[in-house]
Every structure is written in structure tokens, then in C-alpha cells.
Amino acid sequence: MHTLEQLRAGALSGVQRLQMRGGLTEFPREIFDLADSLEILDLSGNALSSLPDDLPRLRKLRIIFCSDNQFTELPAVLGACPALTMVGFKANKIRTVPPASLPAQLRWLVLTDNLIEELPAELGERPALQKLMLAGNRLRALPAGMAQLHRLELLRIAANQLTEFPAWLPALPRLTWLAYAGNPFCEQREVAMTGTPSAAIGWEQLELKQKLGEGASGVIHRADYMHDGATEDVAVKLFKGAMTSDGSPLCEMAACIGAGAHPNLIPVLGHLERHPDGAHGLVMSLIDPDFINLAGPPSLESCTRDVYDAGKRFDLASTLEIAHGIASAAARLHQRGIMHGDLYGHNIMHCGQGRTLLGDFGAASFYDPASPEALPLQRLEVRAFGFLLDELAERCDATAAAEPALARLRQLRDACLHASSAARPLFDDIETQLRTLKQD
Structure with missing residues (x-):
């Protein structure tokens, strides 16, 4: 300053x-x-x-x-x-x-x-x-x-007064990260998603401890959760309630709950009720401290691409495990009509063995999986995954024997980044290919 x-x-x-x-x-x-x-x-x-x-x-x-x-x-x-x-x-x-x-x-x-x-x-x-x-x-x-x-490549139009989804958006050849929740044209879908069942956890059942982190949409604290005669270590995210660069924190909360349980998503135990100031919040499982962010967010120079530590390297097994875990999580979201909107390395946490957790749903948007725009929207997110594969492949230390597997990973990357959106695979297929690649 x-x-x-x-x-x-x-x-x-x-x-x-x-x-x-x-x-x-x-x-x-x-x-x-x-x-x-x-x-x-x-x-x-x-x-x-x-x-x-x-x-x-x-x-x-x-x-x-x-x-x-x-x-x-x-x-x-x-x-x-x-x-x-x-x-x-x-x-x-x-x-x-x-x-x-x-x-x-x-x-x-x-x-x-x-x-x-x-x-x-x-x-x-x-x-x-x-x-x-x-x-x-x-x-x-x-x-x-x-x-x-x-x-x-990145467009944030959430929380506006758009009455129609811009039909030309998915045709933009490089559009990759899109957030549009909180507009009248998707209100009905969001109301349905907000109604997804979730356990109610009272403020009086929680005792907040130290702050673990803070983002644009909220503050995360470690907390004691008292229930059923026991005390459990949890993480509590208190939403700020203000507009973020991606959209409304309430849409983020709906997406976290609507995603449901998946091994590569941070488990949500319930939503917060009876906060003295009326704040919204989520109670989540506490992440093992061995998990760290895969990358840092884009810089002023890189604009839309993540920044990795200079010495960041992975062996082939970890590379495939990270890629498969995120593809599986994304497939789950798309099946439920949720587009993450911010599928980036800086929103992925991983441990040394390649286990991954996809977080930060601040840019999430909702769609009807049976609607005409469903597949084009899914393929936007596939392009984001293609960039992730590119970043992983670039940092993979593969032995000579593993080089054929890495070459197949690069082929999948190229398919995900295909200039024609319609030619990109969907996450169900991507997840299957990566599972097979892991097993070979």
C-alpha cells in the first residue's frame, strides 16, 4: 500500500x-x-x-x-x-x-x-x-x-435480470467457465434445487473454533458439532450474504447440497439454522490437513489459467488418480443438472496419493438435464477439464514404460479441448476412459 x-x-x-x-x-x-x-x-x-x-x-x-x-x-x-x-x-x-x-x-x-x-x-x-x-x-x-x-473464456452473468438463456453462448468456441445462476430464466430450476433435502443443524449445536480460511463468499471455521451425545470435529462455512464475483452465495449453498454424496466432493452434513444474525451456512466434514490446493488461481498475467508451484510434479499413478476423481465428481454434478462453473486446479484439493476433492461451488449454475442446452453446457465444462489434463500431463514424471499411458492421456486432453464443442466427449465417457487407463 x-x-x-x-x-x-x-x-x-x-x-x-x-x-x-x-x-x-x-x-x-x-x-x-x-x-x-x-x-x-x-x-x-x-x-x-x-x-x-x-x-x-x-x-x-x-x-x-x-x-x-x-x-x-x-x-x-x-x-x-x-x-x-x-x-x-x-x-x-x-x-x-x-x-x-x-x-x-x-x-x-x-x-x-x-x-x-x-x-x-x-x-x-x-x-x-x-x-x-x-x-x-x-x-x-x-x-x-x-x-x-x-x-x-470466462463469463460471469449470475444474479442479473436475464429472462432468457442466451442461446448463442454455448457456441462461443473458447467459452470454458460460465456462471449464470440467479436469473429469472433459471429460477424454477434453482427453486427445485434449493428444496433438495438436507439435515438442519442448529447454531446451538455448534461451538466455533479457529478460522480455517476465507473466500469471496464466506468464512470457514473449525467447530465442535454436538449431536447424539457425542462431539464431532467439523468445518462450518458462514456465507457473507453479499454478492461475489461469481454470483449469489445462496446459489452456492444450493449446489453444495444438491450435489449429494460423492467420494470426490467434500461431504455436507447439513445446513445451518437459527443463527443469531440470520446468516446462512453449511456444516461440512473436516478435511484432512494433508490435503492441499492443486494450484494457485490465475494471475494478472495468466488471466484464465491457473498458476502452479514451480516444482509441482506428479507420478503417473497420482496424475491418473487426480484426473479420474475429478471426472467422476463432474459426471455426478452433470447427472444432477449442476454445472460447477469454476472447474480449476485451484478449486481442487489433493493429498500425496492423488486422492482429490472438488470444492468451491460459488460459480455453480443449474440446468435441466433433459433440456436442449444441457449437452452444450456440459461440453463447456469438459473444455475446462481439458485444461486440467493439460496441466497434469505437463507436470507428470512418467517412466519410459508408462509413456504409452501418458500419450493416451494427452489424446483425451486433445479431445476435451476440441475446437468443435459437439466433438468433445461427455464426463461419463471421460470417467470410463480414465478408469480403464488406471487399470491397464
């Missing part, structure tokens, strides 16, 4: 990344003194409502974050910044997105949790766009021109 005093004193000369928070109401003009070096500007968490007309003087600026401010319009001056590729204005009061505000080289746009009712048709004229986050707005439709976004 940097301060205005440092900036004015010239102590930040030459910095490439500047982060300033703390009640700014106007854009500090001293930032222009950094024009020869500044590439990333983070002014989130202030009280800004406008940007200066001469912002393009920051000619090297690639990334700008202005989340949690007071903007009512996405500043048109952004589109004039010559090097700008990433724009993040989450949690403002934005109602209007002028066509001029969209940089020509736009790659990543975050407008989550605003008041946007309509997007400009020109959004479909940004061919480099890979990541588009629009959850928690008031959109009633998407511009038809978005069907031309052939590089778009």
Missing part, C-alpha cells in the same frame, strides 16, 4: 504498480509523475466518482482497478488509454457503460455488483476479450454482438 505523502515526496519514482486507498475523493495529479513507469494502478476502496480527461498520459498503464468507489458511469476516458487491457470497477454504482469506455485491446473486464441494465453493442467488437465479469447487475439481455467474442 502506498500513501499520498510518499507520492508527493517523490518517493515512488519509477514504480510499476501503485496502490492507494483511504478516502480519496479526487484523482491525485501527482500520479502523472509516474507516467514513464506505471503499469498497474489500484485506486480501489476510495470515494472517487471520476477520472481525469488526460488519463491517457499514463501511456504504459495496462491495468486499472477502481472497485469500491462512487462511479455511476464507466469513465469514457478509459477507452483512450493506449496500453490498457484490464479494467476492474467492481462494487460501484455504475448504471452506464459508454462505448467509448472500452479499450481497443480489452482483455479482462470486471463490472460485478453495479446497477447496469444494458451493455453497449460495441462490447462485441473487442476481439481480445477473455474474461468478462458481470454478476450482480440488472442486465435484461446481452448484446447479440457478443457472439463474436471468439476468445472469451
Whole structure:
């Protein structure tokens, strides 16, 4: 974090990344003194409502974050910044997105949790766009021109006012991670899923212990669960109730419950009732501390691809075990009409023997398995699995004798990443192929 005093004193000369928070109401003009070096500007968490007309003087600026401010319009001056590729204005009061505000080289746009009712048709004229986050707005439709976004890989349109599923979405050749829950067109399916039976666990039966972790949608605590005369160690996830980048935490809770029991999913013991503040929550089995995340989330540079530790390696047996476990879990979800929406290595936990658990249902969406869009939606997620296979194969240490098996794994990867969605296998078939590969 940097301060205005440092900036004015010239102590930040030459910095490439500047982060300033703390009640700014106007854009500090001293930032222009950094024009020869500044590439990333983070002014989130202030009280800004406008940007200066001469912002393009920051000619090297690639990334700008202005989340949690007071903007009512996405500043048109952004589109004039010559090097700008990433724009993040989450949690403002934005109602209007002028066509001029969209940089020509736009790659990543975050407008989550605003008041946007309509997007400009020109959004479909940004061919480099890979990541588009629009959850928690008031959109009633998407511009038809978005069907031309052939590089778009991640799309978040959950918690809007869309009355129809955009039929052209599954035809986007690179779309891989999609979240659309919380819209009127899928309300009926979500109500049915929310009604999935789940044990009710009273707040008075729980004694919270230390915090285990915190994500966008909630906080996870270790807890004692008193029932049937015994005490059980569990994990309790308390949902924050606010909009996340993926959508509504309530949809996440419905997906966790609706998924049911599976050896590669974290067991849900029940939903929370009678919290003193009315908070929603889930009580889950406590994960063995030997489990760790398979990867880290995408970086600003990788955009849509996970980041792995440099020394991360697997033997062939572990590689196949991880792949088979996740394929089996995904097949289970699809059978139940649930699309995970965020099938990534950073949402997979594994132990040294290859046993895996697929978690984080924050981007989950629901569909009718008998509907026309069911298979195209499933094949979007298959593409995500193809990237996972690519990452596993790249880090697999296979002996010469095991090389034929690794070659078959790569063939499956290629099938999952096929440019034609209709040519990709479904998870039932993928799971069968991987089970056979494990046994051979």
C-alpha cells in the first residue's frame, strides 16, 4: 500500500504498480509523475466518482482497478488509454457503460455488483476479450454482438435480470467457465434445487473454533458439532450474504447440497439454522490437513489459467488418480443438472496419493438435464477439464514404460479441448476412459 505523502515526496519514482486507498475523493495529479513507469494502478476502496480527461498520459498503464468507489458511469476516458487491457470497477454504482469506455485491446473486464441494465453493442467488437465479469447487475439481455467474442473464456452473468438463456453462448468456441445462476430464466430450476433435502443443524449445536480460511463468499471455521451425545470435529462455512464475483452465495449453498454424496466432493452434513444474525451456512466434514490446493488461481498475467508451484510434479499413478476423481465428481454434478462453473486446479484439493476433492461451488449454475442446452453446457465444462489434463500431463514424471499411458492421456486432453464443442466427449465417457487407463 502506498500513501499520498510518499507520492508527493517523490518517493515512488519509477514504480510499476501503485496502490492507494483511504478516502480519496479526487484523482491525485501527482500520479502523472509516474507516467514513464506505471503499469498497474489500484485506486480501489476510495470515494472517487471520476477520472481525469488526460488519463491517457499514463501511456504504459495496462491495468486499472477502481472497485469500491462512487462511479455511476464507466469513465469514457478509459477507452483512450493506449496500453490498457484490464479494467476492474467492481462494487460501484455504475448504471452506464459508454462505448467509448472500452479499450481497443480489452482483455479482462470486471463490472460485478453495479446497477447496469444494458451493455453497449460495441462490447462485441473487442476481439481480445477473455474474461468478462458481470454478476450482480440488472442486465435484461446481452448484446447479440457478443457472439463474436471468439476468445472469451470466462463469463460471469449470475444474479442479473436475464429472462432468457442466451442461446448463442454455448457456441462461443473458447467459452470454458460460465456462471449464470440467479436469473429469472433459471429460477424454477434453482427453486427445485434449493428444496433438495438436507439435515438442519442448529447454531446451538455448534461451538466455533479457529478460522480455517476465507473466500469471496464466506468464512470457514473449525467447530465442535454436538449431536447424539457425542462431539464431532467439523468445518462450518458462514456465507457473507453479499454478492461475489461469481454470483449469489445462496446459489452456492444450493449446489453444495444438491450435489449429494460423492467420494470426490467434500461431504455436507447439513445446513445451518437459527443463527443469531440470520446468516446462512453449511456444516461440512473436516478435511484432512494433508490435503492441499492443486494450484494457485490465475494471475494478472495468466488471466484464465491457473498458476502452479514451480516444482509441482506428479507420478503417473497420482496424475491418473487426480484426473479420474475429478471426472467422476463432474459426471455426478452433470447427472444432477449442476454445472460447477469454476472447474480449476485451484478449486481442487489433493493429498500425496492423488486422492482429490472438488470444492468451491460459488460459480455453480443449474440446468435441466433433459433440456436442449444441457449437452452444450456440459461440453463447456469438459473444455475446462481439458485444461486440467493439460496441466497434469505437463507436470507428470512418467517412466519410459508408462509413456504409452501418458500419450493416451494427452489424446483425451486433445479431445476435451476440441475446437468443435459437439466433438468433445461427455464426463461419463471421460470417467470410463480414465478408469480403464488406471487399470491397464
